Amino acid sequence: MNLLTLSHIDEELDSSEVAALCFLCRDVLKKKRREKVKDAKELFQRLGEKGLLENHHFLQKLLETIGRIDLLNFLETDSSRTNASSDPQTDASPILSHYRVMLYQIHEDMTQENLDKMKYLLSKELSRGQLESCTTALDVMAEMEEKGLLSKENMDMLKTILEQCDIQLVKIIHREGTTTVPQRPSVQPISSQYPHYSMDNQRAGSVQPSLQGLSISESQPSSQCSISLQGGQSLCPDSEPASLRAQSDYYTMTRNPRGQCVIINNEIFSGNDLTNRPGTMEDEKALSRVFSRLGFEVKVHSNMSKKDIHDVLDELGRQDFMMEDALVVCVLSHGEMGSVFGSDGEKVRLRDLTRPFTSGRSPTLAGKPKLFFIQACQGSEFQKGATPHPPTQRDRKGDRRSSIEEDAGPVLAESVPFDADFLMGMATVEECKSFRNIKTGSIYIQELCKQLEKAAASGEDILSVLTHVNREVSKGQFKNYKQMPEPKYTLTKKLILNFI
Template sequence: MMDRRLLSRIDEELDSTEVAALCFLCRDVISGKRLEGIKDAKQLFLKLEERELLQNKFFLTQLLRTIHRADLLNLIEADSRQTEETDARPMLSEYRMMLYKIYDDMTRENLEKFKFLFNNEQRRKMEMCNTALDVFVEMEKVGSLSNTNLTELHEILLEIDQQLATTVQKYMQGMRPTSTQKHVHTQTLLPVSMDPQRINNTPQPQPFLSMSETQPSYGAESVYSDAQSTTETPSLSDSADYYDLTHKPRGLCVVINNEDFSGTGLQNRRGTQEDAKALNKVFTNFGFEVVIHNNLTARNMRAEIEKLGKRNFVNDDALVVCVLSHGENECVYGTDEQPVVLRDLTLPFKSGSAPTLAGKPKLFFIQACQGSSYQEGAVPCPPTPAPEEVERTSPLEEDAGPVRSETVPWDADFLIGMATVPECKSFRNTVTGSIYIQELCKQLTKSALSSEKDDIHSVLTRVNREVSRGRYLTHKQMPQPKYTLTKKLVLKYI
């Protein structure tokens, strides 16, 4: 929770017009009725606290940035106690920010013209509106304006100011066709993200467990099974049940690691370098050639994937692609804050497009959120002892992420490991890396050094169990593997 003294200081610096603007921007996360009667920022902050929107600094940061109060942003940045961030997708809607931009650019003369041209039965209420924001609220009340109904607004603005009409037109052109998606990706609009969250728990996230830190029982007694080239000919049952891993190197592991974001809507992803290091170590030990691409725009992400899809995989046993970035439903983001649909990442590797990968495992691990909701927990019956919780001062962040299951291409021999289930956030420690990737690397290492012949499904089941036991910023996280593997995949060090 943000410090009340800091919030009080911000309240003192905001005038009534700015408070009204903040209330307008919050109308998609707080009902209009609950916003009625708010006279100062302290009252608004209380409402935001009730919605858990001030557990971190990012939502308030985006509000203040939108109303051009850079001086107050400096106050927040100077508060060293705010150590958590998130990759969660914006809670502040681009629709409302588009309306705010129109208000910000509208002259008093144009406001009066707008009020005159808007013909409705609530003429008296319209005349009482002092700002364009007041006008927009009245239009919404009578059903003349919504995030999917912008025709009348656009037509009126065409009469009074072409530039203002262009702002609406750009938003309308960027709207997605589905009713559940209301985000726009244009240069005009400012994406906003709900970010740092503070945690109310006790010790957890553990740093990546390196090989030297694993339990002695795994020791050097590694069983390489089919992950090791041997002179023995595998039995027919082994050939039928297990993917063949005999080449050196085994294949290619590509890591797209997005940390630095160029815009103002998404924060830099501190701690992601630890994930890249962990993945590099684990898959190098598995015998893969590891290639890391840092800070790719959406266009460059697509270009690298397209280039990779044209590779001749005849001498590769498998392909691994890891994407570490911000995201939301059905997509991850490039560093330019533009989306890349998960389907675009997997499509080039279908058997029809990459025939030399046919029958070979294709593993995708996505560290990003799938939405802005939190995963909550329930007490089992009978209840089990509570797991060790995360330390309150732990610098955790949320990784907001991609991909509804229906967008994933379910062709043979794919495995897609998601950091979280659809609609929910995932979490990242700004010092030790993301909860999911670090646990994944830990369990892969444990399995590789074990005498058991655990396949990737067993490994990911343990990842699910360990991640789901923790509490992160008072919430839960539930990873989700999805696969169409036709054989067992056993990864051992070589």
């Protein structure tokens, strides 16, 4: 192969991609030949010495696997210079094994949280020094192979570990058709080290109401887990162990970017009855910062009329979300019960915010979490505490010297229907006001962003996040009144948002 071509490819690859290529070549290059590789040029030299670059097929497969399809153009150019009579099917062109590609796919879909779990679970099998040197899942799996804990013929331990990390990672193995049978786990669960939180009936492995007469034993190992039928009969599913089904309680959040975060920020109002909303830009900044770190592509729309809001959301709902894990929509505006206001003073029903993203209208979002966060009043009433102070006339009109304002409007009762996999975080309960600091932003949004950042580090699910928000906001007192946020949801799984 042309040396200039290989040089061009070498210049385009970073160190992590070179490390990935070395891992993919473990089956064709001996350990000593790989250890001295510092860049792609050295790797290509060793592959060339083994006769593995006589034609483009092996290198092409390597580049495709690591997602550098753009570099294939170099190979096409080089191919035009080679002898057309060369045989592309020579013995020097090995096929990259499905096993090796599968391990790389697991690495690609592995979050930092799951990598930490994986290393913890292997703490009894690998030394501390070995684990500390591992910065990626490829490093961990390479160490497992060195210790004889992982091979094409024996993936039992890897499966056991992935079962306790993410069901989607185990499904990669099943999808590749690996036939090894999972054995009894040789490592202990890590629920005490990485706790997951739930609310009410959000329990891992819970039985659906339609499965009357069935009960699932949660105390048995995955290889022995069975579903007990009335009369003493038992049924063991062949497709997935029960421990894998328990992991399916979590929404998949592996893509980068995760999805879109759309922020509608209404600060300036043309309606006669609605004042402007100073301080809302601080909320926009906080939301943009947090959701960008959480892996979302943030898009901001400012001062949108009722028609503008409808148009933007309708167009968004028609998009293809096949390659996205979730959707986030944040609306910062004035509001009343069941509605928010456009910048023109016209009402937009909360129902109309969610309607474009129901499974019927946006099928590629079906089964994926759709999160809505609404900073707006939901009425004109004040939320009182245990020992409320009667409002003064000055408080009712709004103290011009105070930095706290209400995001309110006239009251009109209207219910909000929710379909599957929706979450709507409301700044306040129905009929009551929410408060905004004209300098630092709204009480609810600022606390939400703070708790999302904490949860990204601790691994708490979104419902735990909103519970913390409820508690912290409810502790405050604003113009002698209280504020009580209210999440509403039809989520069917637990959702954990981590920083990328």
